[in-house]
Amino acid sequence: xxxxxxxxxxxxxxxxxxxxxxxxxxxxxxxxxxxxxxxxxxxxxxxxxxxxxxxxxxxxxxxxxxxxxxxxxxxxxxxxxxxxxxxxxxxxxxxxxxxxxxxxxxxxxxxxxxxxxxxxxxxxxxxxxxxxxxxxxxxxxxxxxxxxxxxxxxxxx
Amino acid sequence: xxxxxxxxxxxxxxxxxxxxxxxxxxxxxxxxxxxxxxxxxxxxxxxxxxxxxxxxxxxxxxxxxxxxxxxxxxxxxxxxxxxxxxxxxxxxxxxxxxxxxxxxxxxxxxxxxxxxxxxxxxxxxxxxxxxxxxxxxxxxxxxxxxxxxxxxxxxxxxxxxxxxxxxxxxxxxxxxxxxxxxxxxxxxxxxxxxxxxxxxxxxxxxxxxxxxxxxxxxxxxxxxxxxxxxxxxxxxxxxxxxxxxxxxxxxxxxxxxxxxxxxxxxxxxxxxxxxxxxxxxxxxxxxxxxxxxxxxxxxxxxxxxxxxxxxxxxxxxxxxxxxxxxxxxxxxxxxxxxxxxxxxxxxxxxxxxxxxxxxxxxxxxxxxxxxxxxxxxxxxxxxxxxxxxxxxxxxxxxxxxxxxxxxxxxxxxxxxxxxxxxxxxxxxxxxxxxxxxxxxxxxxxxxxxxxxxxxxxxxxxxxxxxxxxxxxxxxxxxxxxxxxxxxxxxxxxxxxxxxxxxxxxxxxxxxxxxxxxxxxxxxxxxxxxxxxxxxxxxxxxxxxxxxxxxxxxxxxxxxxxxxxxxxxxxxxxxxxxxxxxxxxxxxxxxxxxxxxxxxxxxxxxxxxxxxxxxxxxxxxxxxxxxxxxxxxxxxxxxxxxxxxxxxxxxxxxxxxxxxxxxxxxxxxxxxxxxxxxxxxxxxxxxxxxxxxxxxxxxxxxxxxxxxxxxxxxxxxxxxxxxxxxxxxxxxxxxxxxxxxxxxxxxxxxxxxxxxxxxxxxxxxxxxxxxxxxxxxxxxxxxxxxxxxxxxxxx
Numbered sequence: 001x002x003x004x005x006x007x008x009x010x011x012x013x014x015x016x017x018x019x020x021x022x023x024x025x026x027x028x029x030x031x032x033x034x035x036x037x038x039x040x041x042x043x044x045x046x047x048x049x050x051x052x053x054x055x056x057x058x059x060x061x062x063x064x065x066x067x068x069x070x071x072x073x074x075x076x077x078x079x080x081x082x083x084x085x086x087x088x089x090x091x092x093x094x095x096x097x098x099x100x101x102x103x104x105x106x107x108x109x110x111x112x113x114x115x116x117x118x119x120x121x122x123x124x125x126x127x128x129x130x131x132x133x134x135x136x137x138x139x140x141x142x143x144x145x146x147x148x149x150x151x152x153x154x155x156x157x
Numbered sequence: 158x159x160x161x162x163x164x165x166x167x168x169x170x171x172x173x174x175x176x177x178x179x180x181x182x183x184x185x186x187x188x189x190x191x192x193x194x195x196x197x198x199x200x201x202x203x204x205x206x207x208x209x210x211x212x213x214x215x216x217x218x219x220x221x222x223x224x225x226x227x228x229x230x231x232x233x234x235x236x237x238x239x240x241x242x243x244x245x246x247x248x249x250x251x252x253x254x255x256x257x258x259x260x261x262x263x264x265x266x267x268x269x270x271x272x273x274x275x276x277x278x279x280x281x282x283x284x285x286x287x288x289x290x291x292x293x294x295x296x297x298x299x300x301x302x303x304x305x306x307x308x309x310x311x312x313x314x315x316x317x318x319x320x321x322x323x324x325x326x327x328x329x330x331x332x333x334x335x336x337x338x339x340x341x342x343x344x345x346x347x348x349x350x351x352x353x354x355x356x357x358x359x360x361x362x363x364x365x366x367x368x369x370x371x372x373x374x375x376x377x378x379x380x381x382x383x384x385x386x387x388x389x390x391x392x393x394x395x396x397x398x399x400x401x402x403x404x405x406x407x408x409x410x411x412x413x414x415x416x417x418x419x420x421x422x423x424x425x426x427x428x429x430x431x432x433x434x435x436x437x438x439x440x441x442x443x444x445x446x447x448x449x450x451x452x453x454x455x456x457x458x459x460x461x462x463x464x465x466x467x468x469x470x471x472x473x474x475x476x477x478x479x480x481x482x483x484x485x486x487x488x489x490x491x492x493x494x495x496x497x498x499x500x501x502x503x504x505x506x507x508x509x510x511x512x513x514x515x516x517x518x519x520x521x522x523x524x525x526x527x528x529x530x531x532x533x534x535x536x537x538x539x540x541x542x543x544x545x546x547x548x549x550x551x552x553x554x555x556x557x558x559x560x561x562x563x564x565x566x567x568x569x570x571x572x573x574x575x576x577x578x579x580x581x582x583x584x585x586x587x588x589x590x591x592x593x594x595x596x597x598x599x600x601x602x603x604x605x606x607x608x609x610x611x612x613x614x615x616x617x618x619x620x621x622x623x624x625x626x627x628x629x630x631x632x633x634x635x636x637x638x639x640x641x642x643x644x645x646x647x648x649x650x651x652x653x654x655x656x657x658x659x660x661x662x663x664x665x666x667x668x669x670x671x672x673x674x675x676x677x678x679x680x681x682x683x684x685x686x687x688x689x690x691x692x693x694x695x696x697x698x699x700x701x702x703x704x705x706x707x708x709x710x711x712x713x714x715x716x717x718x719x720x721x722x723x724x725x726x727x728x729x730x731x732x733x734x735x736x737x738x739x740x741x742x743x744x745x746x747x748x749x750x751x752x753x754x755x756x757x758x759x760x761x762x763x764x765x766x767x768x769x770x771x772x773x774x775x776x777x778x779x780x781x782x783x784x785x786x787x788x789x790x791x792x793x794x795x796x797x798x799x800x801x802x803x804x805x806x807x808x809x810x811x812x813x814x815x816x817x818x819x820x821x822x823x824x825x826x827x828x829x830x831x832x833x834x835x836x837x838x839x840x841x842x843x844x845x846x847x848x849x850x851x852x853x854x855x856x857x858x859x860x861x862x863x864x865x866x867x868x869x870x871x872x873x874x875x876x877x878x879x880x881x882x883x884x885x886x887x888x889x890x891x892x893x894x895x896x897x898x899x900x901x902x903x904x905x906x907x908x909x910x911x912x913x914x915x916x917x918x919x920x921x922x923x924x925x926x927x928x929x930x931x932x933x934x935x936x937x938x939x940x941x942x943x944x945x946x947x948x949x950x951x
Binding site for chain 1: 178180181184187188190191197199375376378379380429430432459462668669830835839840842865871872874877879
């Protein structure tokens, strides 16, 4: 067991845990943050995604001891209760159906739009190739990310 | 103003939000990380359950040694089937045979009842599929439970196994249940055999094909999970578990535990996908409840992904041989289908077999047809409804066979279909298996799809692709499907003075947005805004009755009950307003959400507030509250068609979908954006099965080989085009809203239309058929085999 400090959504938390334990369990079981979700435990779906220093990672295979940096969860994206532009675009386009996998899509989109606020269709599809959505919301998600890109561009303009 | 027109349909003047893309009420919660899925519930002192599962497809259980596991750190208990038996925990009653008045009656071969193969929670004698649980370990932590499960020593004596239905039905096959020596637990023939034989005898042309519509895994991304609590003081159990409707689960779990259903409360908030996989009661549910009582602490369970692949019920797995008889002019005369469903180790559901068998003739007019429905036990995990239960299987066979007939006869496949479609004027129309299609404009669907797909421009696109070394093909498929489902539904409506309407129904959304669409319906019926409607679902202490969400029944059943309840509530409101305004009820008018009398106007919420301050007569004592039960047996038949255009790389067999058009008649559209989303999802799952998905079981060892999302490819964003979708809204005359069903229809033609397109692309190379999934290897193999056959025939 080790004493591990995690910075999650702007708050510091100290837990006692085996450093090899997946970050997902620390977030869910120790911190009670439910929105990173268990989908496969093998980094094959993306439901457990969080950002560490802005980079999307699969928390189900990331050892908690290696989770250094600022962790942002889906819940932490919102500021002062206002949804992030990507979250708002997903709401406007009804891009979630059951909503279970949505961490991955939104957080990968946030990272992508940081790098490239005008992605092409092909770039979008490629960026999301490692994520799974069984409801088949793919088209609505692509629409939502394009909408968010437009919103972000117009804010920057 | 009355809610209903004279024909019993909703007064169209009431439609305010119905038909508009009202934003989903669910989304703010789900998209900001505040969803509540089963695994999100935790109890302070909870224990964790892990299951010991059979590594053999078929084996006698000689002994289960639990001592070593019990001695491990944190282990609280290890339970086996013997413990269950001593405590009276019995089989889960699955009620697997479809039994509404509209369902075809499946029987055993002697016409008697079907032997189901009881599902006791933990078997003592024998295991019948890989992944069947034989013991439950409960420990302080999940890892301790998992470690200890590996230490449970089960002495299995392996038996010969059979995994394919056609093998199981052969003489001398291994026997899964001694009660059914030939493994065939269901064998029923429908239709007019003599008339069908006669039509075949005089036919100018007869064609036959055989298909294995492969086994697929529903794969909701939220694995099955449960949290069980038992309160010694009250003797009540509480189960947090996702499903398609908690009411039936309550009844069936209570039956397995042999407890009064009222002693069990089931709570189900957000559910992370279902597609049929979570419809049925899993043995883990009664087991964790029982363990919670035995151990005096809450017990939690969540399946791993590989456990899901091993022990979630699966879909499809139908072998079908079909024959079509045509007259000289291409008119369809008769059709025969011989279907055999692989039900797995026990009968959990005969919905796929039963629903399919009534629809083998699809959208076409035939003089006669027969369909034989068989189900065979095998040593595989049981099968169950999967999105559009049973319908894609039979439509695949029919629409593939029509393409083959058109090719062999040198006819245009579109013209051959057009010539034989059931015309709109013939509706309602009884098909040769006895189902009566309620309504539909099949030819209009076709025309719309052909136009959207630019069917006429295809030859040019084919030529252009050919210049790039790609083989481009185009396919078409019609479909009709049935929406039946549990006939009973109950809703309640209650007006709260604070400005909210509570609407309760016994359905369970798993991504379909019912909190929004039900709110739209209730809002329009009552003349208020959807934001004022709070939809409450699936807490069995609130929801007392309801059929759940399956078979496209939710909006049709709940919507109908809401119409009836709203009518009653308005009448009740009028009488309460009369008391409040000191007049007679027949002098109180109602329009646009307000009760009116001589210039006074009171809205619902003000009326609720004022009603609380006056003495109401006894018959109105519950105020603005109505509970309404409704039973509806009449099925509806969503329908439509699809066009698919593919490009195949003949060097690799890789198939790319370039264009996909779907036209669907879902009846009345409540929320077009939600319907569009459901359409996309529905197509995606159909395309997934057509091109990639298959649960592979090694026939020699009986071992499932698809155990993770690496082995089982569900469709990804980079593999799919954006689908072109349209609805042809033909209102169903069977219910006041005119609803059919959205969400399952577009899966139905997807298998056939994709394969029709691929075969069209490769026909010149001598390829006549490809079994699904048409993976790159299978496509490449088909090209090579056709070339080799060509070579031999020279």
